Structure formats: structure tokens, C-alpha cells
Amino acid sequence: MPVSRRAFLAGAASLPLAARAVSASDPALTLTAAPARLQIAPPDYPATDVWAYDAQVPGRMLRYRQGDEVQLRLANGLDQPTTIHWHGLRLPNAMDGVPGMTQPAVAPGDSFDYRFTARDAGTFWYHPHANSTEQISRGLAGVLVVDDAKGPDVDADEVIVLDDWRMTQEAQIHASFDDWHDLSHAGRLGNYITANGLPDLRLTAAPGDRLRLRLVNTATARIFRLRLSGLRAWIAALDGMPLAQPQEADEVMIAPAQRVDLLADVTAKAGEEAVIGSVERDGTYATAVIAVSGAGGATRPAPAPLAPNHMSDLSLDTARAVALKMEGGAMRGLPDGAVWEGTRMDMRELAEMGQFWAFNGVAGMTDDPLVDAALGETVRIPITNATAFPHAMHLHGTHFREVLADGTLGPWRDTLLVMPDQTREIAFAAENPGDWMFHCHMLSHQKSGMMNWIRVT
Numbered sequence: 001m002p003v004s005r006r007a008f009l010a011g012a013a014s015l016p017l018a019a020r021a022v023s024a025s026d027p028a029l030t031l032t033a034a035p036a037r038l039q040i041a042p043p044d045y046p047a048t049d050v051w052a053y054d055a056q057v058p059g060r061m062l063r064y065r066q067g068d069e070v071q072l073r074l075a076n077g078l079d080q081p082t083t084i085h086w087h088g089l090r091l092p093n094a095m096d097g098v099p100g101m102t103q104p105a106v107a108p109g110d111s112f113d114y115r116f117t118a119r120d121a122g123t124f125w126y127h128p129h130a131n132s133t134e135q136i137s138r139g140l141a142g143v144l145v146v147d148d149a150k151g152p153d154v155d156a157d158e159v160i161v162l163d164d165w166r167m168t169q170e171a172q173i174h175a176s177f178d179d180w181h182d183l184s185h186a187g188r189l190g191n192y193i194t195a196n197g198l199p200d201l202r203l204t205a206a207p208g209d210r211l212r213l214r215l216v217n218t219a220t221a222r223i224f225r226l227r228l229s230g231l232r233a234w235i236a237a238l239d240g241m242p243l244a245q246p247q248e249a250d251e252v253m254i255a256p257a258q259r260v261d262l263l264a265d266v267t268a269k270a271g272e273e274a275v276i277g278s279v280e281r282d283g284t285y286a287t288a289v290i291a292v293s294g295a296g297g298a299t300r301p302a303p304a305p306l307a308p309n310h311m312s313d314l315s316l317d318t319a320r321a322v323a324l325k326m327e328g329g330a331m332r333g334l335p336d337g338a339v340w341e342g343t344r345m346d347m348r349e350l351a352e353m354g355q356f357w358a359f360n361g362v363a364g365m366t367d368d369p370l371v372d373a374a375l376g377e378t379v380r381i382p383i384t385n386a387t388a389f390p391h392a393m394h395l396h397g398t399h400f401r402e403v404l405a406d407g408t409l410g411p412w413r414d415t416l417l418v419m420p421d422q423t424r425e426i427a428f429a430a431e432n433p434g435d436w437m438f439h440c441h442m443l444s445h446q447k448s449g450m451m452n453w454i455r456v457t
Contacts, residue, residue: 040165058197060142070114077108125143129437154211167192184351203291211262223390257415328387379430393415
């Protein structure tokens with residue numbers, strides 16, 4: 001089955017992602033992870049057997065107000081253990097959803113209660129952190145939005161969940177989760193793209209409407225390059241954290257696990273369409289289409305910044321630096337082998353164990369953390385990508401800022417895309433006690449060696 005091939009600027013009908021707004025007075029909500037059969041492919045294909053939260057792909061969109069108490073129960077209806085990781089949320093370590101590190105994996109038929117405060121406003125998402133490559137590839141992912149007390153003046157607020165699927169000709173998910181090519185190359189890239197679980201997402205707007213578009217990349221490996229047509233857009237937040245000043249853009253790059261909030265004015269006229277198109281090797285294809293109708297509104301000034309979240313100050317002058325070097329993969333390899341579970345191995349031995357990548361010469365999880373930080377300390381991590389592939393590095397439990405070449409700081413993020421032969425440095429405040437994963441969110445890479453952790457005490 002090819003990637004969604006509707007011609008750029010063409011139209012098709014479908015439905016937006018439904019939201020489940022949750023108030024602080026609501027009782028605890030249960031999310032059930034279980035098999036389901038859904039129409040993911042176009043109607044002329046059969047329904048697809050997926051794993052889903054509450055039989056929805058993406059899982060129900062959860063919405064809270066900043067400061068709300070979040071109470072959620074995970075019920076495991078799968079035939080293997082699972083958890084939920086609340087990606088990008090600053091929460092207590094015991095709620096982070098990493099099996100063997102912050103909680104036991106939830107066995108089939110069991111449940112686990114998550115409870116934490118929605119500390120930051122922004123766009124976040126949730127997914128398993130157990131057998132992630134398979135469980136997310138089969139459909140387990142959802143979005144969690146936290147609204148601040150006074151949001152921006154917009155006419156609509158839309159969530160657009162971008163994903164790709166590796167499908168067979170029968171529209172079933174291909175069970176190649178341990179494919180050595182994926183593990184050692186770019187990861188598990190799909191052959192079928194969806195937005196909100198649909199091949200062709202259609203929204204509606206009037207000329208001049210200002211939209212908040214919350215873009216979420218839940219794919220396990222695909223880097224989406226999005227081209228905007230019929231919209232004048234500003235990037236207002238990255239990974240849930242508002243920019244100090246919205247930045248105008250007509251293209252957006254969004255790596256796995258990243259989120260981009262756009263404030264976008266509809267410039268297409270009535271009877272036309274605004275389009276978010278995915279740039280692929282053989283062209284640009286419509287991923288989400290906004291049908292424009294009705295009377296036009298007045299032109300608006302550029303949007304003001306979103307309300308910031310409270311973030312800890314970074315003390316770069318006194319920060320300790322801990323370097324991270326990424327090696328391995330196809331075309332480069334690990335020239336001196338790497339240590340795996342305490343034993344140095346050559347490339348053949350590592351491959352037999354399904355390990356193709358290393359951080360600082362070590363493949364897979366280590367007994368000792370990359371960083372053992374004191375509470376309140378600022379830590380700098382220069383990340384050098386000595387591989388032939390990009391890697392989306394995600395730090396749990398906190399956000400970080402990139403230290404730019406001129407010494408200034410980039411925006412707050414929780415996932416940073418590091419390209420081949422590139423060194424990018426991050427800095428974070430060790431404000432949240434606990435043991436926190438630090439790994440590549442190209443999940444085939446995580447599975448085959450690219451994971452470590454940080455301790456804050």
C-alpha cells in the first residue's frame with residue numbers, strides 16, 4: 001500500500017479528532033489498552049487490527065486546565081505488559097511510566113493508577129514505554145492538552161496527530177518489529193501516512209480565521225517536513241513550551257515525539273482550501289485540508305506570545321558538562337565494538353544481540369547514569385552524532401534549552417533532532433528528583449542500543 005497519495009490541494013471528507021475535556025472535579029478516568037479493529041486504510045481496504053486506547057486511534061484526546069489534578073487508570077487488555085509514559089509532562093518520577101525504572105510493568109489483565117498535577121500548559125502526548133516499537137506502531141498513542149487560564153484569541157483549536165504505518169497489501173500492520181535493517185538504519189518507517197488516524201483529514205474555517213494548530217508526531221521514526229499553503233503561520237510553542245516570540249514559518253520540521261503549536265491565519269479565499277502537506281521524496285501530499293467558506297474576517301496583527309510556563313533558571317557559567325557521543329548503525333558501525341551488559345563485543349556479536357548503536361561506547365541501558373546531578377544543578381550535555389542517521393533525543397522529567405554557538409539559549413524543548421556529523425549542546429536544570437530516561441525516540445534505535453538515564457538527587 002503506498003503512502004497516502006491524494007494530490008496536493010485536492011479535497012476529501014473526513015472527521016477531526018474528538019476531544020474528551022476533563023475537569024478537576026471529574027472522577028478518575030480509565031484508559032484501556034486492548035486490541036481493536038478500525039478503518040485506518042481507505043474504505044476500499046479492509047479494517048486494520050490495531051492496539052488502541054479505548055478502541056480509538058489516536059487514543060482519546062485528554063484536556064485539562066493548568067493546575068488540575070490528573071487521575072487516570074491504565075487497564076491492560078493486551079497479551080503483554082505495558083505502561084503509559086506522559087511525554088513532556090514534568091511530573092513525579094513514580095508517574096513517568098518507565099518499567100523497571102519508575103514502576104513495574106502492568107501485566108495483562110492488571111491496572112495501574114497515575115496521579116499527578118498538570119503543572120505546565122501546552123501540547124503533550126502519552127504512549128507505552130514497554131516494547132514501545134511494537135506497541136506504538138500498532139496504534140497506542142494519544143494526546144493530552146493542558147490549557148492555561150487565558151488562551152490566545154483564536155477561532156478554533158485543532159489537534160493534528162501525524163503518524164505513519166507499515167501496512168501489508170491487506171491493510172494489516174506488518175509484524176517486522178525486529179527487522180535488522182530498521183534497527184541499524186533509519187528506523188521503522190511506514191508506507192502509509194495518517195492525520196488523526198485518517199488518510200485525509202478535513203477541517204473547516206472561514207477566510208481570515210486564526211487557528212491554533214497543535215501538530216504532534218507520534219511516528220516511531222519518520223521526520224515530517226510540512227509545507228503550508230493558504231495559511232500565514234507562526235510557530236508559537238515547541239514541545240508544549242511557548243516561544244518568547246512567535247516565529248513566522250511556511251514550512252515546519254517535526255521529528256518523532258516532537259510537537260509544534262502554530263497560530264495560523266487563513267489566507268485562502270472562500271471556495272479554496274488551505275493545506276498542510278507532507279514533503280516526500282516524490283512530491284508534496286496533502287495531509288490535512290482546511291475547506292474555506294463564508295465571509296472573510298479582518299486582517300489581524302501578528303500574534304502575541306503564549307503565556308509562558310514557569311521554568312527554572314539555567315546557570316551556564318557554573319554548569320558541569322557531560323559529553324554524549326552517539327556511534328554505530330549502518331555505514332559507520334562501531335569501529336572498536338561496544339560494551340553490552342558488561343562485555344565488550346565486536347559488531348557481529350552485537351548484531352546477534354540486536355544491538356547496533358552506542359552512547360559513549362556502551363550499547364543499551366547502563367547500571368550507572370550518564371549524569372548523577374544534584375538537585376538544583378545546571379548540567380550541560382554536548383551531543384555529538386557520529387552516525388550516518390538523525391536521532392531525536394528525548395529527556396524525561398524536564399525540558400532543556402540548546403546552547404547555541406554564540407552562547408545564547410534556544411527555546412525550551414524535551415526532544416531535540418541531532419543530524420549526522422552534528423554536535424548540539426543542551427542545558428537543563430536538575431529540578432525534578434528521580435531517575436529519568438534519556439534516549440533516542442527513533443524507537444528502533446532505542447531498542448537496539450540508544451538509551452541511557454540521568455539521576456537527580
